[in-house]
Amino acid sequence: MRALVRITAAGAVLALALSLAGLLAGEPAWSREEKAILRDLRLTRGPLAPDPSNRYAASEDAAELGGQLFFDRRFSSNGTVACATCHVPDRYFQDGLPLSKGVGTTGRRTMPIAGVASSPWFFWDGRKDSLWSQALGPLESPVEHGGDRAQYVLLLATHYRRDYERVFGAFPELFGVPPHASPGGTKEARAAWQRMTPGQQDAVNRVFANIGKAIAAYERRIQPRSARFDHYVDAVVAGDSVGANGILSRDERAGLRLFIGKGDCIRCHNGPLLTNNDFANVGTPVRSGLPADRGRMEGARQVMQDEFNCLSSYSDALPSQCGELRHIHVDARSLRQYKVPSLRNVADHAPYMHAGQLATLEAVVEHYNRAPASPTGESEIKPLGLSVKERKQLVLFLATLSAPLATEPVPGAVSLQ
């Protein structure tokens, strides 16, 4: 017994001595408040956030159909563009380009989609308020898929009728629906839409919304996995400081300390996905050649008027379940605000910012360190005063957030790369 006490005491002394050594070497132990912050950043596995606006969100059949549509290039004006053209599975569902390229070139960077199902807002400017409604935007964008809703609904009826009906019930009568029609497409498509009856328009809109709901059911399954950072926090929370220090290097730990301290990164990049799902103006420079961009100011206006928003007749939610939209906040500060992206796998997502203005993480950290004035509106960040060494440590820490994604194979789906 006495021997056991001696061993235990010796172990305690050793652990304390290690902590002291760390302290003397300039690395204090995490405080109670800091540990609480670290726990808040740790990836936790649990049920996905529900989406009351999509009653098919958890349907296996819907996800299978959505996965096939995600990779199907026929859903474009020229037969060459699918969702997976920009959201490339082998590249964390993004394309590595400054600006997305569909049938044309967009004015924005492709957003990674892992874990995005838990977000209340979609696109860099939050102009959509559900994952299913988001999926409809690029389909009709003239520079992304370039097609129109009548075309897609007819394609679905031809190639996916049985799969569709297994999820959504009987296909509506499409007799008389023109091959191309949309309320927002080309002049010809708009004219064709106007010639359709209200019943035909509603039938096409309903199937079109269901295309989005199936794609969303698939995308919801694309989730980040625990990275080295999470394993480190697990060890810290368990009180295993020796084990923890074997997971992250000294510089990575210093970077983490900067991330939650001097760097003030957690002001926006908080929670398990390292985003508060909100919008911020961080003074990102203008990318030359792009039109004026008001960011969230314009996105908020659009989502409130969106024909497929949570309060629309194509949503499955009760109005009381549309709290984010009903309590949307927009004011002068919304000008040139953009969505705070998740930092999961951020080291694999270059280039950065809403139009790929910054090529590397080093450039991003330097941007935050300098905090230049915003081209329009008011930047919310202040200079950080980080040394060269601290900037390097912050970048090293960000790489500890990388891990392979959790995705389930989709039968019949083929990578486009």
Add this chain to the structure above:
Amino acid sequence: MKPALRHSLVAILALVALPACVGPGPEADASTTRISRAGLFEVSYTSTVTPVPKRALHSWTLQVHTRDGHPVTDARIRVEGGMPQHGHGLPTAPVVRAGPGDGLYVLEGMKFNMGGYWVVDLVITSPEGNDDVRFELNL
């Protein structure tokens, strides 16, 4: 345990416990019942989700009484607030509607998008008078 070893442990513990790393920021008076600024009302809140969550929309139930204990009915209540240290307001636009009883109100659309020190100001306009009250939270 030998006294020398015990003393060493105490000394090491004292050294390790000394440094406080990141400060917790201003200490919030987290009372959920407060007297309004000019002393007209006693106001309390209860969150529908406890503890008050981060990054999730939720509601509060408010109770508004005069200082002598009478419920304040027909009040109009405007919600303001934010993080004074960071110079930003609330991320949503919460609204207050009459609740299920005299002096009760429902504050809908509340959201806090990060941990730290927050304030929520309720600006009350009522037949009993106008006043405002501040709640502080440390999330």
